Amino acid sequence: MSVTYLTTQELSEKIKYDPRTIRQQLKDSVLLEGRHYIRPFGGRKILYLWETIEEDMVKMALNSVLIPLAKGGAIHG
Template structure:
């Protein structure tokens, strides 16, 4: 199974939300780490599955 990884800005364009809303409200409440997004190499960058 191949996955597509999106940055916060790319995800925002697809689901029509502001990137700040995704980072501040959705992440860790609606979107779960490991299921909906990953942080490669333990960094600050977030990639959405």
Template sequence: MESSYTYLTTEELAQRIKYDCRTIRQQLKDSVLIEGTHYIKPFGRRKILFLWEAVGKEILKAAHGTISIPMANGGYSHG
């Protein structure tokens, strides 16, 4: 079964979520948007591609005010 993702550049993501590209790069990347979960660097290059489906889930999670604390076993504590 093949998974399908929508890959977005920083500029395309900025247009979709109505944020400035600099805000995404400086404030969201690596604090809210995590490499390997929300974005990838294909072929080991500097170029970043965001996974729209994962970013969209993160936005909805934040909108519902859920607080998730990562646990050592890979799960989450919802506090």
């Protein structure tokens, strides 16, 4: 299996989130060490595993519940 390693900046460009949001809100709550990112050689640098993140994003999107609204929109429940 091929793995694509991304820096925080590269990940932010792919998923359209600010790098600060990734570091402060997503890391360690949604993005988990050992599954979504690693710290190579025990250092401070973080590399994100793109294929795992992409797979989990799609799973979460497909499993979300949409509640229809009267004027045709929908909200996530």
